[in-house]
Amino acid sequence: MAAAKVHPQKPRVACGAGTDHVALADLRDADAILAAYETQASAI
DSSP: OOHHHHOTTTOOOOOOOOSSSOOGOOOOOOHHHHHHHHHHTTTT
């Protein structure tokens, strides 16, 4: 963030949560999908 604030082009920094870190076969129900999002959201 500090580097973005002083960068001459004023880049934007964004973050989000997804399920791309989990194999599709492991996303078999709503609980698994929710757990995947929670894992990434905890890092944001």
